[in-house]
Amino acid sequence: xxxxxxxxxxxxxxxxxxxxxxxxxxxxxxxxxxxxxxxxxxxxxxxxxxxxxxxxxxxxxxxxxxxxxxxxxxxxxxxxxxxxxxxxxxxxxxxxxxxxxxxxxxxxxxxx
Amino acid sequence: xxxxxxxxxxxxxxxxxxxxxxxxxxxxxxxxxxxxxxxxxxxxxxxxxxxxxxxxxxxxxxxxxxxxxxxxxxxxxxxxxxxxxxxxxxxxxxxxxxxxxxxxxxxxxxxxxxxx
Numbered sequence: 001x002x003x004x005x006x007x008x009x010x011x012x013x014x015x016x017x018x019x020x021x022x023x024x025x026x027x028x029x030x031x032x033x034x035x036x037x038x039x040x041x042x043x044x045x046x047x048x049x050x051x052x053x054x055x056x057x058x059x060x061x062x063x064x065x066x067x068x069x070x071x072x073x074x075x076x077x078x079x080x081x082x083x084x085x086x087x088x089x090x091x092x093x094x095x096x097x098x099x100x101x102x103x104x105x106x107x108x109x110x111x112x
Numbered sequence: 113x114x115x116x117x118x119x120x121x122x123x124x125x126x127x128x129x130x131x132x133x134x135x136x137x138x139x140x141x142x143x144x145x146x147x148x149x150x151x152x153x154x155x156x157x158x159x160x161x162x163x164x165x166x167x168x169x170x171x172x173x174x175x176x177x178x179x180x181x182x183x184x185x186x187x188x189x190x191x192x193x194x195x196x197x198x199x200x201x202x203x204x205x206x207x208x209x210x211x212x213x214x215x216x217x218x219x220x221x222x223x224x225x226x227x228x
Contacts (some may be wrong), residue, residue, distance in 0.1 A: 042203055074203050098209050
C-alpha cells in the first residue's frame, strides 16, 4: 500500500495522560504531516516535519521522524477531553508533487 | 480568508439522480483535491488539479464520476447516475505548491451525501 499506517487504530486514555500515536510508511518522503479530524468535520493540519528533521514541537504536540525506520510518532502531552478526535498521518512522496498519502487514522478518546 | 467552501453541506437524493458537489478553494492556492471518506475505505483521493488541470484521476471510481475546474476559484464533482454505494462524506481541499514541495492541505467542511 502507498498509504501510511497508523498504530493503534484506537486509543482510550484519561485526561492528563499522554497519548502516543505512530505512523509507518514504505517509501522515501519529503515531509510527513499530522492532521486532526473532529467528528463530522474536515481534517485540520497540526504539524509538518521535513525529512531532514528529527523532532518538532508545537504547544502540547511533539512529533518525531525516523527516516531509517520509516516511522513517525505524534505525542500529545497532558491530554484533554477536547483532544478527542481522529488523527491522521500523511506523507509527501516527492515523486508526485502536490499529493499527500493519508493513513487510516487513530481514533483517540480522552475521558474526563 | 473564509477557508475552503463546499456546498451543499448535506445532500439526500434517490438512486439514479444526478448529484453535483461544489468547492471554492482558498484564494491563491494552485492545488485542489477531491476526497471521499467512508468507514469502510477511509479517506480516498478521487482526483486532484494543479492550476485547473487534472493531474491524477485514477481514484475516480468509475465513469459515473466526473470533476471539473473551470477556473481557479471553482470546482465541481458530479455523480451521474448516483447509487447507494456513493453515500459518503466528500471533502474538497486546497494547497499551495509554490515551495516546490507538498505543503499543508486545507480541507473544507465536507458534503455528506446520502443516496437512497
